[in-house]
Amino acid sequence: MVDNLSYLTIAKAVSLLKSKKLSSVELTGAYLEKIKLSQPILNSYITILEQEALVKAQIADEKYSKGTNGILEGIPLALKDNLITQNIRTTCASKMLNNFVPPYDGDTSAKLKQHGAVLLGKLNMDEFGMGSSNEHSFFGPAKNPFDTSRSPGGSSGGAASAVASSSCMAALATDTGGSIRQPASFCGVVGLRPTYGRVSRYGLVAFASSLDQTGPICKSVEDCAILLDAISGYDKKDATSVNIAKADISEISQNSAPLKIGIPDQYLSDDLDQEVGESVESAIRHLEKAGHSIQRISLPHSKYAIAAYYIIVSAEASSNLARYDGIRYGLNEETAENFDQLFKQNRNQGFGEEVKRRIMLGSYCLSAGYYDRYYSKAMKTRQLITEDFNTAFNSVDIIVTPTSPTTAFKLQEKQKDVLSMYLADVYTIPPNLAGLPSISLPCGYDKKGLPIGLQMVGRAFDESTLLSLAQDYEKKTKWHKKKPEVPDAV
C-alpha cells in the first residue's frame, strides 16, 4: 500500500505505476481515504467523485498493462470547481450553479481525460473566483492545513488546501489576480500561473476574461511543469489562446544557467510583513549565491495596479455574470410576475455578497459618463504597467517578489475590511495585468509555522526559464519538504 502520500509527486507516481509497484486503484483508494479524513476538517472539496475515480483508476491500470497509458494515466487529480467538467456538477462555489451539470467539457478537463488522469473531485473556491480567502463560497470556506483556523487563501483555496494536505496529488486551478499563487503561498505548495493565452480558457467559467488563466497547483515545480505541458496548447475554440510552441520543459531539471534577476524597488513596501520580507530577502541572497546576478529594477506604475485591476475585473465580471438569469440553467425561483422580477429574484438569491459587490462596481464603471473616467483609464494604466515590465525585461530575465505581503490570515479576520483583503494580491496582480507567467513556491515559514511564498515572474511565454530557476531553487532548499499535520476528523 501507499504509506506516505505526502512526498509522492506525479513524476514519482508515474514511474511506480509504470513499473507496477503501485496500481492506480491503490493510489486512488489511498487519496479517497485521505479525503474522507481531511474533508470534514478542511472542506477542500465541493464534489467528491469516489465511484467515478475508482472506475477510472481500474481502466488506467488496464491501460498500463496494455502499454496504452497516457502521460497522466491513473494520476489522481482534482479540479477547481470553475473548470467545466462534462456530466459532473460544476458550481463555481455559487448557489446560482449549485445544480449545474454541464453537458459539455472544457478544454483542460478534456485534455486531462485524454492523458488518462483520474478525477477525484471538484475543489472549493471563492464564488466565481472572487476573493482571496475562500470565505466567499456557498459551501463554506476551505481551511488551511497548517492552521485550520486560518484561510488557505483564495480564490483557489480548496485546491491549495487539498494539495498541501495530500487530498489529491495535484490540482488545476485558475488565476485572475493571484488565485493560484496566493493560496499556494499560504499553504506551502507550488502554484504556476502560465502566460495569458498559453492554456485555453474554453471551459474556464469566466470571471474576468482578459485575465483568467488556468494553471497547476502541485507539490513540486517539476509537477507544475508536467501539468503545464499536459494542458497547454493552442485551442481554436478560444480566440485569445495563442498559437505558439509549448514551453520546453525537458531541461528544467538541469542546473539553471546564471540569470539576471530583478528585484522591484516598489515591492519592499510598508505593507509587507517583516517575517515575509526577511524570508524573501534570504531567498534572494540564496539565488545570488547560486550564481545569479541580482539587480534593482523599477516598476513605477505598479502602485496603480490594484485600482486598475479592480475596475477591469469588476467591469468584465458584471458582464460575464449577466448570463446567470436562471432561465436556461441555474437557480430559478420560478415565481415571479415578470422577467425583470424573475431576474432580480434569481440573481439576488443566487449570488453572494462579494459577487454582488463586484457586479455593482463593474456596472457603475461601465455606465455612460463613467466609462472614460474609470474603465478607459484603468485600461491605459494597464498598458503602462505592461510597458514597465517590458522595459524591466530588457535588463533582467526573471523578476522576484514576495507572493503575498503576509502569511495566511485568520478566517473572518478580513471579512469586514474588503480593501485590506484586496491587498493580499498586491504582488500577484501587476504581472497578471501584463499577461506574464509567474510561479509561487515556498521560501520559508514564519514563527507561527505558516508558509511563506516566493514569486518569480518571467517573460511572456518563457515558462521554461521560470520553471528552471524555480526548480533550481527548490532543489537547493528544504522548504517544500515541510508538511502540515492535519488533525484527523475521527
Added chain:
Amino acid sequence: MQYEVIIGLEIHAQLKTQTKMFCADSTDHSEIPNSRTCPICLGMPGTLPTINKQAVEYAIRAALAFNCKINNTSVFARKNYFYPDLPKGYQISQYDKPLAEGGYIDLPHENGSKRIDLERIHLEEDAGKSIHNNGDTTLLNYNRCGVPLIEIVSMPQLSSGQEAVQYLKKIRQTLIYLDVCDGNMELGNFRCDANISVRVAGQAELGAKVELKNINSFRFVKKGIDFEIRRQTKLLENGQTVQIQTRLFDSKTGQTYAMRNKEQSSDYRYFPEPDLLPLVIEDNFIAEIKTSLPELPEQKYTRFIENYKLSKNQATMLMENRQCAGYFESCVAMGADPIILANWIQGPVANYANVNNIEIANFPISAPRLAGLIQCLEQKKITRVSAKAIMEKMLKNYMTAQQILDVNPQYSLSGDTEKLQKLITHVMENSSDLIYKYHNGNKKVFGAIMGRIMQETKGQSDPEVISRILQQKLDD
C-alpha cells in the same frame, strides 16, 4: 408653416452563412425551435465565441458594394442588457470601431438622383425570439441566437416614407445580388428600424427623434413612417412638443404606439469584447473580395440598356434579381434576339411565373430551348400566338421549338398558304359590307378585315403575310 422631415434607417440584414457568427450551429432558424443551438450560442458557463470568417467576408462584400471604407482594425464590443432571449446578457456587436464607415447609395430622383450617405456598417449577432402566449407564458426559441447580422446605418437624409422604401429596396436588392443575404422580410432576415424627426423648415437643430420599431415589410415602412410624420407634424402645428420615444407600429391599426420614453432607455454599458481579439483585416483580403464582387444592379441596368437596347422598363424588370438577369443573358448567349426575348420574358414567361408562383429564373424551359423559340419568332417562322402554343408544348416535354414545329406544321407561317388563301377568300365573301366601304375610299376598314381573318386563323398566321395577300385580293 412648412415642415421638414428627417429620416434615418438602421437595417439589420442576416448574412447567408452556413453557420452562426460565433459558433458552428446552422443559421437555419426556421427549423424546430431550439434545435439549432449549442452551449456557445446558449451562453453556457465557460464557453467562448470565435469569429466566423465567412460572415466577415460577406460583410466586407456588402460594405464595398455600398462604397464604404473598410477599417483594417475593428473591435467587437459587448452591448449589455437583460432579456430572456439574450442568453449571455449581452449581444456581441461593434461599437466605436465598426467594420466599415462612410459609403453611400444613389436613389433615382425626379432631378437625376439623390445620394444617401451611410454612417457605418457593422457586424453583430442576432438575439433569440420570444413568443408571448396569451399574456401568461412566454416561449423562447434560441435558434436565431448568434445568427450573423450586418447593421447598415444611414445618415439622416431620407425625407419621406416613399423614399425610405426606395432606399430599403435598393439595399435589399444589392444584398441579394451580392448573395450575402436572402432578403426574406417575413422571416425577419431583412428588417429595419426608422428614426424619424420633424422640424420647422429652415430650423437649424433637429426635431425630437422618434425610433420606430417593428416595421417588417415595405408597406409597413411606408405606412408607419407616414403616420409618424403626420402625428409629429400635427403635434407641432398644435404647438405641442414631440417626445423622444421608441414607438411600435401596429399593422392592424396602421398607427404607432409609444413603447418607452427616453428616460427609460437603456444604458448598454458597451465595452470591448475581451473574449475576441480586435478584428484585423489586411488590405489584400479586401482587394481579393473587391475583385470577386459581382456586377451590381446599377451597373447591370446601364449595361442592359446600352448593350441590348432594352427599354428602362425592360431593364428594370430583368435585373430585378441576379438569377433572372442571368437567365436572360444565357438565352441571349444561345442566340436569342435581346429585344424579342425581353418582350417574351416580360409577357408569357412572367405570366407563367406569376400564375405558378415561381421566380422567372426558375422558369422550367432551359435557356437553349427558350432561345430556340425566340429564334423561330425572329426568323418569322411562327407568330407570337403560335409561339405561345409551342411554349405550352415545350413546358410538357423536352422538345425544342423547331422539333415541335416539324411535327406540327400548322404552327408554321410558311406552312399552308393555299389553306390561308381559301380562308381569306371565305372571310372576304362574308365581309362584303367592309369591302364595299374600302372600295369607296374608307381605307381604315382594312384593319377590321384583317381582324376578322386573324380571328379565323386563331392568330397562328403571320399578320404580315395576311396583310400582303389581303392587299393583293383587294387590289384585284
